[in-house]
Amino acid sequence: MEFVVEMLNIRKEFPGVVANDDITLQLRKGEIHALLGENGAGKSTLMSILFGMYQPDRGTINVRGEQVKIANPNVANKLGIGMVHQHFKLVSNFTVTENIILGNELKRGLVLNIKGAARKIEALSKRYGLNVDPHAKIEDISVGMQQRVEILKMLYRDAEVLILDEPSAVLTPQEIDELIKIMKSLVAEGKSVIVITHKLKEIKAAANRCTVIRRGKTIGTVDVATTSELQMAEMMVGRSVNFKVEKKPSQPGDVILQLEGLTVNNNKNVPGLKDFNLEVRAGEIVGIAGVEGNGQSELVEAITGLRKSERGRIILNGHEITKESIRERINKGVAHIPEDRQKRGLVLDYTLEENMILQVYQREPFSKRGILNKGAIRKYASGILESFDVRSGRGPLSVSRSLSGGNQQKAIIGREIELDPSLLIAVQPTRGLDVGSIEYIHKRLIGHRDRGKAVLLISLELDEVINVSDRIAVVNNGELIGIVDAAATNENEIGLMMAGVGKGGEQ
Numbered sequence: 001m002e003f004v005v006e007m008l009n010i011r012k013e014f015p016g017v018v019a020n021d022d023i024t025l026q027l028r029k030g031e032i033h034a035l036l037g038e039n040g041a042g043k044s045t046l047m048s049i050l051f052g053m054y055q056p057d058r059g060t061i062n063v064r065g066e067q068v069k070i071a072n073p074n075v076a077n078k079l080g081i082g083m084v085h086q087h088f089k090l091v092s093n094f095t096v097t098e099n100i101i102l103g104n105e106l107k108r109g110l111v112l113n114i115k116g117a118a119r120k121i122e123a124l125s126k127r128y129g130l131n132v133d134p135h136a137k138i139e140d141i142s143v144g145m146q147q148r149v150e151i152l153k154m155l156y157r158d159a160e161v162l163i164l165d166e167p168s169a170v171l172t173p174q175e176i177d178e179l180i181k182i183m184k185s186l187v188a189e190g191k192s193v194i195v196i197t198h199k200l201k202e203i204k205a206a207a208n209r210c211t212v213i214r215r216g217k218t219i220g221t222v223d224v225a226t227t228s229e230l231q232m233a234e235m236m237v238g239r240s241v242n243f244k245v246e247k248k249p250s251q252p253g254d255v256i257l258q259l260e261g262l263t264v265n266n267n268k269n270v271p272g273l274k275d276f277n278l279e280v281r282a283g284e285i286v287g288i289a290g291v292e293g294n295g296q297s298e299l300v301e302a303i304t305g306l307r308k309s310e311r312g313r314i315i316l317n318g319h320e321i322t323k324e325s326i327r328e329r330i331n332k333g334v335a336h337i338p339e340d341r342q343k344r345g346l347v348l349d350y351t352l353e354e355n356m357i358l359q360v361y362q363r364e365p366f367s368k369r370g371i372l373n374k375g376a377i378r379k380y381a382s383g384i385l386e387s388f389d390v391r392s393g394r395g396p397l398s399v400s401r402s403l404s405g406g407n408q409q410k411a412i413i414g415r416e417i418e419l420d421p422s423l424l425i426a427v428q429p430t431r432g433l434d435v436g437s438i439e440y441i442h443k444r445l446i447g448h449r450d451r452g453k454a455v456l457l458i459s460l461e462l463d464e465v466i467n468v469s470d471r472i473a474v475v476n477n478g479e480l481i482g483i484v485d486a487a488a489t490n491e492n493e494i495g496l497m498m499a500g501v502g503k504g505g506e507q
C-alpha cells in the first residue's frame with residue numbers, strides 16, 4: 001500500500017504535558033483521512049509538526065516513501081503539504097488573487113502577472129468546484145468562501161496533501177455539505193486530505209479512514225464505512241457515550257428576561273433585529289434557531305450591552321436595563337458565553353486563573369481595598385477548571401493561549417456558569433468540543449435551568465437547539481417567525497420556519 005505521508009512514533013512534549021506520545025498516522029494517496037480525538041488530545045500539535053511549525057522530540061516522517069525533516073512551513077510547501085488553519089490568514093482589503101500570490105510570488109520578488117495568476121486561480125476554482133471569484137475582496141465574501149480561498153492557496157502552490165484543521169467549525173450546515181463535496185473532488189483528482197473534526201456525522205459522510213487519538217496516544221485507525229459513530233466516539237473518550245440529552249420537563253417560573261419591541265441595527269446601520277418580542281422564564285431554556293446572520297448577533301449584543309438598541313425595551317427581573325452598561329448588566333445577573341472565544345471570551349495572554357476572575361476580581365474575597373487575594377483566586381479558578389475538566393499543562397497558571405481550542409471553550413463556559421447568573425446567554429456553546437465534552441456541557445446547561453435560572457441558547461446546530469431547549473424561537477431576517485415547544489417539533493418544521501414560513505404554513 002502506498003502512503004503519501006507516514007508519521008511514525010511521534011513524540012512532542014510541552015511544559016507539563018506530553019501532547020503527542022508515540023503517535024502513528026499513515027495517509028494513503030487519494031484518501032480522506034479523519035483525525036479524531038478529545039479536546040487537547042494532541043491533534044493540532046501533530047498537524048503542526050507535519051506542517052513544520054513544531055519539531056518533534058522523537059519519531060520519523062516519511063513523504064512519498066522518503067524520510068524528511070520538515071524544518072518550517074516553507075519546507076512543507078515544497079514537499080507538497082499545505083494546511084488550512086482554524087483562523088484564516090487573509091488580508092481583508094486585498095482581493096482573492098492578491099491574497100493567493102502574497103507570500104508566494106510577491107515574497108520571492110518575482111515580476112507579477114496578476115492577470116495570469118487570476119486566470120490560473122479561476123481554472124483551479126472550476127476544476128475543484130470551489131466557485132470563488134478571483135477578483136472579489138476578502139472583506140466582501142463569506143467565511144465559507146474565505147475558507148475556499150485558503151484551499152485555493154494550497155492548490156495554487158501545488159499541494160498534494162491538504163490538512164484541514166476543524167474546517168467545519170466556522171461553517172453553516174449548507175456550507176459543510178459543500179465542503180464535503182470539495183474534499184471529495186480533491187481526492188478524485190489524486191490529492192490526499194487529512195481533516196480534523198469533532199463531528200462524527202461528517203466523518204461518516206466524507207472520510208475513508210479515521211485515526212483516533214486519546215491523551216496524546218494513538219488508539220487505532222478504522223475504516224469509516226464499517227465503524228459506527230458510537231464506536232468511534234467510544235474509542236475516542238474511552239467510555240460509553242450517550243448521544244441523547246436526558247432531561248425532565250421544565251418547570252417555568254417568573255419571567256427573567258423580557259424583550260419588548262426590540263429593534264437593533266446591524267453593522268450596516270439598518271435594522272438587523274426588528275420589533276422583537278420574547279420572554280425567557282426562570283427554569284427554562286429558550287433556544288434561538290435560525291440561519292446564521294438573521295439577527296442572532298444583534299439580539300445577543302443588545303441584551304449583553306455590547307450594542308445599543310434603536311427601539312424597544314429589555315427587562316431583566318422586572319427592571320429595565322435597556323440603557324445600562326455592560327458591567328451593570330453583569331452585576332445584575334447576565335452572563336454570556338460569547339461566539340468568538342478568542343476575541344471576546346478570553347484574554348489570551350493572561351493566565352487561566354486571571355481569566356477566571358475577569359468579572360469578579362473587584363469582589364471579596366478576591367480583593368479587598370485594591371489588594372488581590374491570590375489564595376482565594378487560585379482556589380476559585382482551580383475549582384472551575386477541575387469541574388469542567390479543562391486540561392492544560394500548568395493548570396491555573398497556564399497562559400490561556402497555550403490551551404487547545406476546546407479547552408479554552410470549556411474554561412469560558414465554566415467561568416460563566418460559576419457566576420450563577422439569573423440569565424445565561426450561551427452562543428454556540430459546544431462549537432469545537434468533542435462529544436464527551438458536549439454531553440457534559442449540555443448537562444450543565446440543563447442543571448442551571450433546574451436550579452431555577454433562565455438560559456437563552458443560540459446555536460446553528462439544529463440538533464442541539466431541539467434537544468437542549470424547552471421552547472424554540474425561530475428567527476428569519478431579524479424577525480420572530482414563531483415559538484414552538486421543543487418536545488413537539490422536529491427539524492422539518494423548524495427548517496421551514498427558518499426559511500421564513502410561519503407556523504401553520506403562512507408566509
Ligand SMILES: Nc1ncnc2c1ncn2[C@@H]1O[C@H](COP(=O)(O)OP(=O)(O)OP(=O)(O)O)[C@@H](O)[C@H]1O
Nearest residue numbers: 014019039040041042043044045402403404405406
Ligand atoms: N504551544 C504550546 N505550549 C504549551 N502547551 C501546548 C502548546 N500547544 C499545545 N499545548 C498543549 O498540548 C496539548 C494538546 O493540544 P492540541 O492543541 O494539540 O490539542 P487538540 O487535540 O488539537 O485539541 P482541540 O480539539 O481542543 O483543538 C494540550 O494540553 C495543550 O494545552
